[in-house]
Structures are given as structure tokens and as C-alpha cells.
Amino acid sequence: MRLSKRWISLAPVLAAFALPAAQAQTQAPDTMVLRDLESKNPRKLSKDEATSLLTGAKMSRVSGRGNVHSWSNDAGGSFVISSDNRGAGATAAVGRPTTSPGKWHISDDGRYCVLIEWRGVPTEEWCRFILETTDGYYTVRSDSVGTERVFKIDIKK
DSSP, X not given: OOOOHHHHHHHHHHHHHHHHHHHHHHSOTTOEEGGGGGGGOOEXXXXXXXXXXXXXXXXXXXXXTSOEEEEEOOTTSXXXXXEOOOSTTOOTTTTSOEEEEEEEEEOTTSOEEEEEXXXXXXXXXXXXXXXXXXXXXXXXXXXXXXXXXXXXXXXEO
16 A cells, blocks of 8 residues: 555654653543642541541552552551552553552551552552542642642542
8 A cells, every 4th residue: 555645744743643642641640739639628637537547448549550459458457459450551460450468557647658569560668648538538648738649549448
């Protein structure tokens, strides 16, 4: 099949439109920052509130890559997390659910701290404050910086 000169000259233009669309698909769909929550009346949970809420809670989130993670916090500080591995950037287990062990605790300043020993990817370790809003819960590293990224997390007792 021969392409006309007209189509060949349009190729760079078409590619310029396709590249941003492909890049947008690999970025987190709902990147939010702390100031985006102002209309949702965010309230940081105290250490006691976080401990009460999170002990025995069923948790879920969508990772930055689009994988759905779910786990239940044992009273003893451990959990087993499941990932559907359906998101962009998943490893060799693309589309195959996996599980990994994890540990959790509430720090002295009230942050929810997690350590996940993923198989095949680096260990995940973080501590974040839990914010309660009118539409559910979010985690955040700092509750005083408006541009700090927040992460939606579902918590059910």
C-alpha cells in the first residue's frame, strides 16, 4: 500500500496529538492536593481516633498505577494485601492477582504507618495522617501544606 505525500506530511502532526494522550493514560487519574479538599471539610483524626477506626478495618485504595489494593488491619499490626495488578506499570503479574504480607501501626503523632513487602517490586513504606471528609477518607503526609498530595482510601468497619 502506498501512502500519499499528504498522509506522510500529516504523520508528525498526528503523532504530536497521540503522545500527550498516551502520557495522560499512564498518570494517576485523580491526582489531588490538600487544598482540593477544602470544600469537603477535612478533619485530621487524632491518634486515638485513628487507632479505633483502623484496628480491624477493611481497607482499599487505587494505587497511582491504577491497581486496586485491599487488606484488613489485624489488631496485632499485620495484614495481607491483595493487588489486582490490572493497572499501568504492573510487573510480570499483569492481570494476575497477587498477595503480599504487610505491617501497620499508628505513630505517636497519629499517622497511619504501613510496610508492605511486595514480591518482585521494592518494599513500600509510608506514614500518613488520616483525614475524614464529607465524602470519605484521605491520607496525606503533611496536613499543613496546601500542595501536598492526598490519596483516597476506603475504610470500612
